[in-house]
Amino acid sequence: QVRMVESGGGLVQPGGSLRLSCAASGDTFSNYAVGWFRRAPGKGREFVAAISGSGGSTSYAGSVKGRFTISRENAKNTVNLQMNSLTPEDTAVYSCAGGLFRDYAPESPEAYDYWGQGTQVTVSS
Secondary structure, three states: OOEEEEEOOEEEOOOOOEEEEEEEEOOOHHHOEEEEEEEOOOOOEEEEEEEOOOOOOEEEOOOOEOOEEEEEEHHHOEEEEEEOOOOHHHOEEEEEEEEOOOOOOOOOHHHOOEEOOOEEEEEOO
């Protein structure tokens, strides 16, 4: 069993930045890919970014590529999502998820077994 806990959400003005973190516990962290997903009000779950367990492979949704950066610190069992140039369209609940992939960064939520509770990100002036 792996526990995932998100932190770092909040309110930010358009054009601003936020850094989300996902802390994991319960198993060998470097064996797990971590994905970030978001759900905006009235919309379905959307893939944002993912990183393989080794950290050698990453993937991004087209809507965030060039603005968001995913990284991991396996020694600290943490994955970070740096979000820059935020727009109101980025407003959503952001959740991290863990799946047993050391060298692959899946974009499908079905690939992930363990999910956090989510953290709210609101982009508004």
